[in-house]
Amino acid sequence: MTLLDALIAIPAAGFLITLLLPRDNPGLVRNFTLFVSLVVFLLSLGLIGPVQENPGVMHFETNVPWIDYPAIRYHVGVDGMSLWLIILSTLLTPICILVSWNYIQKRVKEFYAFLLLLLAGVTGVFVALDLFLFYVFWEVSLVPMYFLIGVWGHDRRIYAAVKFFLFTMAGSVLMLGAIIVLYLKGGSFDLPFLLDSMAKGGLVLNPGQQFWMFLAFFVAFAVKVPLFPLHTWLPDAHGEAPTAGSIMLASVLLKLGAYGLVRVCLPLFPRVARENADWIIGLAIIGIIYGALVAMVQPNMKRLVAYSSVSHLGFVVLGIFSFTQIGLDGAVYQMLNHGISTGALFMLVGYLYERRHSLEIADFGGVSSVAPWLSVMFVVTTLASIGLPLLNNFVGEYLVLQGAAQVNFTYAVFAAIGVILSACYMLWLVQRTFYGETPHEVAHHMKDFNAREWATMLPLLALMVWMGVYSQSFIPAITASNSRTLDMTRQSAVASQPQAPGPLARLKEIFHVR
């Protein structure tokens, strides 16, 4: 058993053991699950050294048969792209447990058990190299999130949970279909094997098949990202989920979709992906602007942050389908950034909710006067989220936009509008929540951070600064892995030789005027 296997097995075992713990001792449950998640986090740091030595290839690979017939293998591995996503997941789990410490009072045992199962599931998705295994983990991650929303959510939790389930399920059924067709054509579920066999001409798909299979995978991932117009489950899910559920949903689960695009869609269907990049980027850019505009008019904090996620994830999709090294690096980095800063935003909104028992922005005001440190942290997180330089999101957004500008300058022009709008909706939220006169209800209930809350905030704060100032700790691993992905997508691309353009044509080319 490698370290990677342990990262799946320990939380899975933790899930089972937690279910066996006595129901009348919630303290034990909390401490146990916190301990397990911290162990997993510390162990996951052990991946960094070996992977960074050569991040372009798979490490900690295990490849053993799971089911003989049909041939499903337990094939897992980690490279530079999945490395940080795994660590993001293992870092956020103990934070989520601490966040829920007082907030969750009913069915405590099941709640924490599901958080561990969720960790096992998402880690599995990030490491699976067998498509069937990938699908299984994909579904495993779906179930606990469904329960987190449906059992521990707010008033309309059932509606939100069912909507979440239906959307994601609809997508994953399509994905399953495509996986099976691939198996029928290629004789294997094994992703590296399938890619190899495609490269050598063993597995040939006609353009129609490629298109439909690409679309099936793409829709499954796009729902999860979520890409406009498949995003409408997200505000409901976030609006109703408990704090920890929102954090895991925004920080990790949405990344499964973007990860799937890079890991599965691009290498398997490079030609179709490139051919369809234009309209996908179109949707991404619509999402960037649309998400920001709708976020601006939300009266509910969590829904506001949820729509901001639609906007931010639009940048990720834009970067991925720019098919440039810079854009793709930015996209993957932006996945991490969004995980940190939006996770922190949901956490802070949760802390506000625990105090004031409301998510309506209109119920707040003047929080700065009574809870200054909470306010400072919220403002810093806001600044990270709106892409202030020297904080994390700026690096990702810059790379994505620079990459997009290289392909088509118009893309950058429209996407950058989202950067303006992000300042509008976030600063307006800050103003209405933290500034102004302090209403009596706020003054009465709003306490500043306690030690546990500091413990959840400081790691995220440190990462926002670290990732914004010294991105070189993280990006080289991502670059190496992405450059390999891009190589795979280039094999079928034909380099065209354009004629030397005149000055006007050159200008048009840069601005993509037709």
Next chain:
Amino acid sequence: MHQLWLIPAFPLLGFLINGIFGKKFSKRAVSLFAVGSVLLSFLWVVKTLMAISPLETLYTEHYFTWIASGAALNIGFDLSVDRLTSVMLLVVTGIGSLIHIYATGYMAHEPGPNHGGYYRFFSYLNLFMFFMLILVLAANYLLLFVGWEGVGLCSYLLIGFYFVKKSATNAGIKAFVVNRIGDFGFSLAIFLIFIQFGSLDFQKVFAQAGGLADEVQAGVITATCLLLMVGAAGKSAQVPLYVWLPDAMEGPTPVSALIHAATMVTAGVYMVARSAPLFNHAPIAMEVVAVIGLLTAVMAATIGMTQNDIKKVYAYSTVSQLGYMFLACGVGAYSAGIYHVMTHAFFKALLFLGAGSVIHALQGEQDLRNMGGLRSKIPVTFLTLLCASLAIAGFPYTSGFMSKDEILVAAHHHSPAMFWIGVITASMTAFYVWRALFLCFFGRYRGSAHPHESPLVITLPLGVLALLSILGGFFRVPVWLEPVLGKAPEGHDPALVIISVAAGLIGIFLAWLFYVAKPGLPDTFARALKGLYTLVYNKYFVDEAYDAVIIRPVVDGSRTVLWKGFDVGVVDGIVNGVGSVSRGVGGILRTLQGGSIRNYAALTLLGAVLVLAAVAFTGGAQ
């Protein structure tokens, strides 16, 4: 290595110390860290500049790679200095030190907990210094952008310093968002520069800019420069993005002096001057810069003549003077623009700090109509403001005269029409500044406070700045900048000098006539030109127009069309429709939704497993 990084590091440290621990400190300790860090920074600037001289080319220090992706993109955390930087550094840290000292007096009596947020004020102010110094020292466009956005953040925080006041936080948001619109243009320019030159380092970009002569590159460079100007228009409050600066006066007065007069708002001028090697290859863009500058100068000056809030008068004056600086850059006299950046920093910081002293003396009164006759009551403030008013009106041999003259001569060289419009603006400038001076210090006192002179920590910086306002023009900045920015147009025509001096004196005379000799005149004029006066007094209704044409439609449209219409109506409508159809057909979901979640989930899982198994086996059978 000359350890340039220490220059911004001192204020950063001051920010961290006061920001984290300041709440527990005494006011004296907070002041010590805040002022001390900026003074250290100033001393380090002086030391390094002397050590590195002659500074004729960029001296760069590389610290670490900030952002890199593959082999193509590598952006370093690099700082550099040359003569252009040296002027900015001295102004920023020198004036910055004076204003920090002043602020320890000005902010000493704020009401509220923690001495009215004394530590918070100074930590923001130090953070501003950090970002401003990064902006000035940056060796590439992206790092410049760091400082650029960072100073915008501090401006937002300090405008909204009195965060309980709605108008203050509104003004903060307005400043940030309007600046973001400018930054939109700036960031697009950065993308273009990288695409065109494969680097964002000043040295690499400028080295290539000279070699590219053909039309293609000229077109791209023109586009780049125009986008850079969009950024500069946001930061330096030029038409059409100037609207945030007058509102920014909601911030405490030392902030208005430091950020919204002396330093941050001149960043756009610095950026354009820094990009001179690009602009020189984009004559169309330069023409646009000149026209925008001139238009802003005139427009803001007319508004300035009608305002009654002393800080608003000076704010529009700042907008107008910034317009002069862009005019200088646009006609190719970058060094004259930077010269004016420096002299303007002296006299405009003084005007604001003096206004602060007046406001301080009158317990918060800012309306000129409630002042008057203060000459004898606060004589030091009066004398220093007199110096500043002489300088900005272009009285011979004051600092403002020297730099404005340089600009107007260059403008004349480019186009006599620009010179004449500039002269008329100079006259208006003299008029409104002296109008404020007369309304404040002459005539009879019209308020009810008990004015008293400010303490030494306030009057001392005023004195130093008064000296600089009068004599500061003798630092011959254009000569110093020649190796970096080239020679300004030759040929001093004495007639031009006489005309511009006369224009200033006429302005002063008219102000005297209107507000001292014949106090009834302004009202007569306002009545006679009622329509025009209303238009100008209401700042041409530009804010109202923006609100009606852009902000309202976007917000309302987002709410009704996008959110309630598309999201909830169309997409969810389809989904719910599909849901209800499947419910009607299958009848499965209905029973499930009636039952407990546990049943539902179990059944879903079971279903999923069954589907999987079935598919897997049929798949295997083939």
